[in-house]
Amino acid sequence: MNLFVEFIVSALIVIGGIFLLVGSVGMIKLPELMARLHAPTKATTLGIGSALFASVLFFAVAGDFSVHEVLIVFFLFLTAPITAHFVAKAHLHQRREQALKELPPTGSKCGWATFDPAPGSAEGELQDQVDERG
């Protein structure tokens, strides 16, 4: 393997390790959950992308190219925001009263989308019926 490719693979491995470590340190150091959510979803995703591209390059040069790593990168980059959204939503709904006090005003008639249904929508009317029934 020539030196240039070896250097690039090594650099990608080191960058991946640093970003994974930064993501986990951020999850320890940041003060509350909504802030902590940023570290694993951004730094860790970048780190795993770097590590997987190091693997792609290594095996492509070694003559054993496969698309598995690209598949994993694609899957992780697709699912990281979904996971973060779900965690944030579950967190807000778990402490609904406090969240409604803390969240800034939306500046329109209807409130935050995760708590209030859109005004006039069928789902909103359905939600009203559910509320009336208790």
Add this chain to the structure above:
Amino acid sequence: MIHYALMFGFFAVSVALLLNLWRLAKGPTVMDRVIAVDTMVINAIALIIYYGIFHGTTVYFEAALLFAMFGFISTVAYCRFILRGDVIE
């Protein structure tokens, strides 16, 4: 050169896993523990990938892909359980 980079990578990812474990044990709320497990899965994938480069074999990628899928599915299932009290309605 790749050998030293891999040694650094193993070290960094192992420390990251320990930090995740700390958050998993400490985490004041349930969702803290959920994101700790989710990050642990991603770090485990990185560890598997580095191990594959270390041994020069592509056998471990199926394991990494399975880890990625099951990590995502378990996180989403747990969040839905917290949100709705049920996974599949």
